[in-house]
Amino acid sequence: xxxxxxxxxxxxxxxxxxxxxxxxxxxxxxxxxxxxxxxxxxxxxxxxxxxxxxxxxxxxxxxxxxxxxxxxxxxxxxxxxxxxxxxxxxxxxxxxxxxxxxxxxxxxxxxxxxxxxxxxxxxxxxxxxxxxxxxxxxxxxxxxxxxxxxxxxxxxxxxxxxxxxxxxxxxxxxxxxxxxxxxxxxxxxxxxxxxxxxxxxxxxxxxxxxxxxxxxxxxxxxxxxxxxxxxxxxxxxxxxxxxxxxxxxxxxxxxxxxxxxxxxxxxxxxxxxxxxxxxxxxxxxxxxxxxxxxxxxxxxxxxxxxxxxxxxxxxxxxxxxxxxxxxxxxxxxxxxxxxxxxxxxxxxxxxxxxxxxxxxxxxxxxxxxxxxxxxxxxxxxxxxxxxxxxxxxxxxxxxxxxxxxxxxxxxxxxxxxx
Amino acid sequence: xxxxxxxxxxxxxxxxxxxxxxxxxxxxxxxxxxxxxxxxxxxxxxxxxxxxxxxxxxxxxxxxxxxxxxxxxxxxxxxxxxxxxxxxxxxxxxxxxxxxxxxxxxxxxxxxxxxxxxxxxxxxxxxxxxxxxxxxxxxxxxxxxxxxxxxxxxxxxxxxxxxxxxxxxxxxxxxxxxxxxxxxxxxxxxxxxxxxxxxxxxxxxxxxxxxxxxxxxxxxxxxxxxxxxx
Numbered sequence: 001x002x003x004x005x006x007x008x009x010x011x012x013x014x015x016x017x018x019x020x021x022x023x024x025x026x027x028x029x030x031x032x033x034x035x036x037x038x039x040x041x042x043x044x045x046x047x048x049x050x051x052x053x054x055x056x057x058x059x060x061x062x063x064x065x066x067x068x069x070x071x072x073x074x075x076x077x078x079x080x081x082x083x084x085x086x087x088x089x090x091x092x093x094x095x096x097x098x099x100x101x102x103x104x105x106x107x108x109x110x111x112x113x114x115x116x117x118x119x120x121x122x123x124x125x126x127x128x129x130x131x132x133x134x135x136x137x138x139x140x141x142x143x144x145x146x147x148x149x150x151x152x153x154x155x156x157x158x159x160x161x162x163x164x165x166x167x168x169x170x171x172x173x174x175x176x177x178x179x180x181x182x183x184x185x186x187x188x189x190x191x192x193x194x195x196x197x198x199x200x201x202x203x204x205x206x207x208x209x210x211x212x213x214x215x216x217x218x219x220x221x222x223x224x225x226x227x228x229x230x231x232x233x234x235x236x237x238x239x240x241x242x243x244x245x246x247x248x249x250x251x252x253x254x255x256x257x258x259x260x261x262x263x264x265x266x267x268x269x270x271x272x273x274x275x276x277x278x279x280x281x282x283x284x285x286x287x288x289x290x291x292x293x294x295x296x297x298x299x300x301x302x303x304x305x306x307x308x309x310x311x312x313x314x315x316x317x318x319x320x321x322x323x324x325x326x327x328x329x330x331x332x333x334x335x336x337x338x339x340x341x342x343x344x345x346x347x348x349x350x351x352x353x354x355x356x357x358x359x360x361x362x363x364x365x366x367x368x369x370x371x372x373x374x375x376x377x378x379x380x381x382x383x384x385x386x387x388x389x390x391x392x393x394x395x396x397x398x399x400x401x402x403x404x405x406x407x408x409x410x411x412x413x414x415x416x417x418x
Numbered sequence: 419x420x421x422x423x424x425x426x427x428x429x430x431x432x433x434x435x436x437x438x439x440x441x442x443x444x445x446x447x448x449x450x451x452x453x454x455x456x457x458x459x460x461x462x463x464x465x466x467x468x469x470x471x472x473x474x475x476x477x478x479x480x481x482x483x484x485x486x487x488x489x490x491x492x493x494x495x496x497x498x499x500x501x502x503x504x505x506x507x508x509x510x511x512x513x514x515x516x517x518x519x520x521x522x523x524x525x526x527x528x529x530x531x532x533x534x535x536x537x538x539x540x541x542x543x544x545x546x547x548x549x550x551x552x553x554x555x556x557x558x559x560x561x562x563x564x565x566x567x568x569x570x571x572x573x574x575x576x577x578x579x580x581x582x583x584x585x586x587x588x589x590x591x592x593x594x595x596x597x598x599x600x601x602x603x604x605x606x607x608x609x610x611x612x613x614x615x616x617x618x619x620x621x622x623x624x625x626x627x628x629x630x631x632x633x634x635x636x637x638x639x640x641x642x643x644x645x646x647x648x
Contacts, residue, residue, distance in 0.1 A: 004539075008527060308523040311484055312584070313512020313540045315505070411511070412484040415523070 001318035005325025009333070016333065022294045023334025024341070026287035027391055031342040033283040034383055035350045037276040053235040055242055056256040057083075057228040057249070064226035065097045066219050069180050075253060077223035083230055086244045088237035093117040096215045097226040101178040102157050102206070109207040110172065112215025115140050119149075119197070120229065121204035130204060135165035135195035142194075144213045149195035151205030160193055168193045170208070172218065189218045228253075284390060291334075291391055292398035295327050299402030300417075306406045307414030316407040320400070327399035328392060335388050430493075431592055431622045432458035432481055437490030439476050439645075450476040451487070452645035458638075460591060463618035465636035466626045473645040474626045475596055481624060482515045482594045483507045495591055512540050516585030518595035522577040524569040530556060530580045531565040537587040555583035559613060575606030582613055593617060595625045599632060611635055 009016065057079070058064045063071035074096075084092050096112035113119060115138040119130060130151070138149055148170065150158070160168040170191050174184040191210060199205050216222055230245065232238040242257050249255075299306075309319050406414050439451040450473045458464050468474040479485040480492050483499050492499040495514050502510060511517075516537075524533045534552035543551070556565050559579040561572075569577050578598060585593050595614060599607030611632045614623055618637070625632060633639050641648050 010527065012527065304523065305525060308519070308525070309536075310508070311482075311511060311517050311519075311523075312537045313508055313588070315508055315540070318540070410479075410485045412479050415519075 001314065001322040002325045005322040006329065008322065008326045009329045016330075019294060019298060019330050020334040020337050023291050023331055023391065023395070024338035026283065026290045027335050027387065028338035028342055029353075030280070030283040030287050030387055031338060032346060032350045032353050033276070033279045034387070035342075035346060036353065037280045038383075039350075040273055040276040052258040053238045054229050054231040054258070055238070055245065057230060057245070057253045058226070058256070060251055060254055063097075065099055066221055066226065067098050067174070067181055067184055069182055074221070074224040074226050075228055077225065079228065079249065079253070080225060082248060083228065083245065086230075086241060086248070088233050088241050089230055090233040091229075091231040093229040093231075094212065094225040095120070095227040095229070096212055096219070096221060096224075098215075098219055099178070099181050100172055100174075100208075101176050101181055102154075107178055107181060107206075108154050108157070110215070110219075111207055111209045112212035112219075113138070113209055114212055115142055118229070119209050121199050121201075121207060130197040130199035132195050132197050134162040135193070137195055137197075138209060138211060142214075143211045144217070145211065146189060146191050146214060146218075147194050148191040148208050148210040148214075149197055150193055150208045152196055152198050153202060153205035154208055155193070155196045157206075158193075160196065162196065164193075165196055166192075166194050174219070184219065186218070186220055287387075288390060288394040291331065291394035292401075295330070295395045295398030296402045298327070298330070299323055299399055299406065303406050303417035304415045306403070307409070307411045307417070310407070310414060311411040319407055320403050323399050323403050324396055327395040331391050331395035332388075335391050339384065430457045431460040431495055432456065432624070433491075433493040434477075434480070435491040435493075437477075437480055437487045437492060439473075439480060439485070440488045449645050451480065454490070454645070454647055456640065456647065458622060458624065460622040461618060461620055462637035463615065463623040463625060463635065465633040465639045466624065466642055467628070467633050467639055468642035470628075472642045474642045476645075477642065478594050478596050478624060478626050481592075482517055483510050484517070512537060513588055514590050514592060516587070516590040516593040518578070518581050518585050518593065518598050520597035520600040522569070522574075522581045522601075524577055524580060524584075526569050529566050529568055530561060530572065530576075530583075533569070533580055534583045534587055537584060541588050552583070552587065555586055556580070558586075559583045573606070574602050575609055578602060578606075578610055579613065582610070582617070586617065591621050593621060593623045595623065595627075597626055597628065599627070599629050604631075607632070 057075060059073040059075050062073035064074050065071050066074065080092060080094055083089060093114065098110040099107045100110055102108050111119075119137075121130065132149070133152060135149070138147070150160070150170065154170075158168075158170045160170065170193055171188050172191065173188045174186045175188075177183045191208075191214075197205075199207075210218070230241065232241040238258070242255060245253075245255055306319055306323075309322075310316075406417060409417060434454050434456040437451055437454040437456075438449065441448045441450055452473075454477060456477075466474045466477060476485070480487050480499075481494060483492075483494070483502070486500075494510075497510060497514070499507070499510070524530075525536065528536065531549065531552050534555055535548040538548040538551065553562065553565055556562050559582055561576060561579055561583070564572060564576060569580070572580065578601075582593075582595075582598075585595075593614075598614065599610050602610065607629060608631070611629075614625060614632070615635050617623055625636065627633055
């Protein structure tokens with residue numbers, strides 16, 4: 001009887017096309033909604049990555065530079081261990097900072113960092129890890145050694161040529177002063193410059209990074225922290241981390257926070273995500289309902305055939321197997337047609353559907369999201385598998401529901417059934 | 419084809435005792451058959467004649483296990499149908515009865531040959547044997563050359579001949595025909611009469627008909643009116 005079910009697939013080309021279209025249309029729509037959902041998800045992940053979910057802590061009322069007039073106060077060392085223990089804190093990065101006078105740009109920034117941490121730039125903390133142009137970056141092996149990397153502005157001021165990187169030296173005279181820099185009673189220190197970086201802007205290129213251990217030794221700061229960057233595990237948890245930090249540190253620290261931005265982005269992306277998920281849910285429900293009723297109709301219109309098969313001596317289980325086989329094949333043809341059509345036109349239609357069906361419901365600041373979303377006609381094997389599974393389930397359920405009622409009738413009742 | 423009792427008296431292939439069939443149409447009760455007694459010997463053709471709604475088709479359906487009576491006893495080929503479960507009734511229909519419908523009821527996506535092979539497939543006959551026997555049956559009804567045609571490509575008379583060949587597929591002792599010429603013109607109907615008459619020489623054929631010419635060819639004619647044999 002399974003063979004009869006297979007043959008029944010081709011009983012009429014027009015019927016096959018119509019049923020495949022009826023099954024394929026909601027399947028196609030679901031693929032489109034799924035691609036929109038995926039694109040929104042990807043966009044959301046990108047937004048989350050780009051959202052600054054890092055807090056900056058400095059001693060209260062101070063810039064935290066160890067030789068800057070009136071700004072030399074730094075955070076207590078034990079703050080580091082305490083903050084690491086706060087829930088949702090993903091990373092803590094301590095910096096030590098000083099300044100040294102230069103001719104060209106008045107002064108350069110001297111930064112002590114843990115070698116594995118981000119090289120943040122003065123006033124542009126979010127623009128981390130500038131690009132190394134020559135030589136190499138700092139490594140764990142550099143801890144405690146008199147080694148540094150410098151911005152290309154510092155390199156130019158110090159007369160360091162690219163080909164000299166690794167051999168060139170730079171001497172810090174800690175007794176030199178400036179209207180905002182006071183002298184430290186310490187010996188000059190010569191550092192080997194192992195790398196030159198570019199940051200993309202002039203002040204960023206006027207910095208020197210050395211291992212934090214080296215900084216402590218050079219500037220005589222055995223403990224304490226100039227700046228402490230605290231990164232939350234997600235933008236959503238940033239406000240909670242900030243609340244705990246304020247409760248813990250009280251008046252000791254200023255907290256420079258992007259919380260408002262993070263909250264806004266989190267709320268907005270969550271709204272878009274919910275809308276996209278709602279669309280997928282509706283498309284899935286539409287597909288299940290349409291496929292169920294199409295298959296129910298396919299069975300019901302052939303009640304006379306079921307009655308005839310029963311009159312000819314076909315077993316009920318054989319009839320059921322025949323119709324379920326046909327349902328599976330019709331569903332597979334519909335799904336295949338939809339997948340091929342989606343591959344050909346999916347990106348374009350997803351853009352259209354997003355523009356007509358999703359965009360109007362978004363906040364105005366998301367009006368251009370459709371252009372930035374990568375609405376490509378892609379779907380993973382897992383996605384296709386789940387969709388085909390849902391489609392098959394609906395097809396089998398619709399078919400089985402119809403047959404269940406008809407095979408229980410006598411042959412003549414089935415033949416007369418309308 | 420026929421059974422004989424131990425005393426030499428021919429056993430009936432069909433025996434109905436006090437068979438009643440009551441349908442419900444909403445609150446209304448319709449007595450399609452009302453205490454029918456009937457005995458049919460093999461071979462030969464029995465014609466059941468009656469007006470529309472007299473109960474003649476219902477009678478045929480009871481004999482062919484297409485429907486169950488409300489009360490009474492139906493014995494066909496020695497089997498008490500009331501004692502059979504659904505699966506046994508399916509087996510009974512498959513092996514004991516060949517049914518010819520007024521509107522042919524051929525499966526539209528199957529060829530004439532495949533339609534005739536279908537009951538044999540249900541009966542577990544292997545594919546090669548099915549094909550051989552089906553072709554022989556189509557040749558017998560004069561449609562050997564039309565074996566690969568689908569029902570939509572055949573005339574009404576040809577379709578009914580395919581349906582008759584299908585009814586004979588499992589070589590049943592009993593063929594039931596419900597208004598077999600009802601959808602055919604008189605000339606085409608004549609061909610069907612001759613075919614059924616020929617079949618009735620070797621087995622029992624019960625025909626429900628309006629057509630007087632067909633009834634005249636029957637060995638025996640029974641009239642039915644308001645669910646009673648008269």
